[in-house]
Amino acid sequence: ETGVTQTPRHLVMGMTNKKSLKCEQHLGHNAMYWYKQSAKKPLELMFVYSLEERVENNSVPSRFSPECPNSSHLFLHLHTLQPEDSALYLCASSQVHVGDYGYTFGSGTRLTVV
Amino acid sequence: AQTVTQSQPEMSVQEAETVTLSCTYDTSESDYYLFWYKQPPSRQMILVIRQEAYKQQNATENRFSVNFQKAAKSFSLKISDSQLGDAAMYFCAYRTNYGGSQGNLIFGKGTKLSVKP
Numbered sequence: 001e002t003g004v005t006q007t008p009r010h011l012v013m014g015m016t017n018k019k020s021l022k023c024e025q026h027l028g029h030n031a032m033y034w035y036k037q038s039a040k041k042p043l044e045l046m047f048v049y050s051l052e053e054r055v056e057n058n059s060v061p062s063r064f065s066p067e068c069p070n071s072s073h074l075f076l077h078l079h080t081l082q083p084e085d086s087a088l089y090l091c092a093s094s095q096v097h098v099g100d101y102g103y104t105f106g107s108g109t110r111l112t113v114v
Numbered sequence: 115a116q117t118v119t120q121s122q123p124e125m126s127v128q129e130a131e132t133v134t135l136s137c138t139y140d141t142s143e144s145d146y147y148l149f150w151y152k153q154p155p156s157r158q159m160i161l162v163i164r165q166e167a168y169k170q171q172n173a174t175e176n177r178f179s180v181n182f183q184k185a186a187k188s189f190s191l192k193i194s195d196s197q198l199g200d201a202a203m204y205f206c207a208y209r210t211n212y213g214g215s216q217g218n219l220i221f222g223k224g225t226k227l228s229v230k231p
Contacts, residue, residue: 033218042118043205043221056218088157092219102149102209103219105159 003027006091006106013081014114021076021109023091031096032074033103034066037088049074050096081113116141118208120222127196128230134181135191135225137206144168147209148182148189149219154202162204165189167211193227201229 004025013019025032034046048056049068063085065077074091088110092103117140127133139148150162165173165182172180177197181190193200203224210217 040223042223043219045218045220048218090157090159092159102147102151102161102164102207103159104161105151107156107158110157 004091004093004104004106006089006109008109009107010110010112012112012114013078015081015083017081018077018079020078021089021091021111023074023076023106025072025074025091025093025104027093027095027104029093029095029104030071031094032068032071033092033094034074034076035090035092037090037108043090047076078111081111083113086111086113116143116146116208116210116220118206118220118222120204120206120225122225123223124226124228126228126230127193127200129196129198131196132192132194133196133227135193135204135206135227137189137191137222139187139189139206139208141187141208141210143210145211147211148180149207149209150178150180150189150191151205151207151221152200152202153205153224154199159205163191196229198229198231201227203227 007022031050036044046060047066067075088108090108091106094103119138146167148165151159152162163175177194179192205224206222207219
C-alpha cells in the first residue's frame, strides 16, 4: 500500500463507547496530523506529532486522546464523545524540514456519535 | 494569527470553460507557502498546486494556475478547460515558513465547485 490509509472509513458510536481511529502512512514522512472537518467550518487542527513526539494539542477536549507509537502509525482514541463530535476526521502526514510539498491526506473516518 | 478566507461557498462552471476561485489571507510574515487542495466525494484531500511566497512567478500545473498577488494577499486558482472530474470542494491553505520553521496548514472554509455538462 502507498499513501495514507485510515480505518475505519465509517464509525457509529454511542456516547458511552470507546473506540479508536487508525492512520498509517507508507511515505517515510516524519510528521503526522489529526484534523477535524465539520460542515461549513474550516478544517480544525487537533494534534501534531513530529518525530513521534506530540508537538501540538490545539485545546482538544480530553475525550480525544492521540497516540503515535512510531513514525508510521497514528491513533485517535475516543471515549464518552458528544453528538457535536460527529465529523470527518482526517489524518495527514508530511516530511518536515525537507522542502515543503504540503501534506498527504487519508480519506478520513466519518464519525457519527449517537 | 494567520487566517485564510474563501468568499465563495459555491461556484459553478460549464464543462470546457474557465473558472476562478478566490482566496485571501492575512499574515504579517513574508516567508510562507500557499496551497490549493481538492476534496472530491471520495473525501481524500489532494494537493492541486503550491506557491512559495518568495517566488513572484505564478505556479502552474497543467490546467490549474494561480494568480498570486503578495501585496494584496490574494491567491486565486484558475481552472481552464473544466472537466467533470474537477467537481469537488476546493480548499485554500497557508503555511508559515517563518525562520525556516514550517508551521501547520491553516485552511479556508472551502468552495464547492460544480461542473455542468
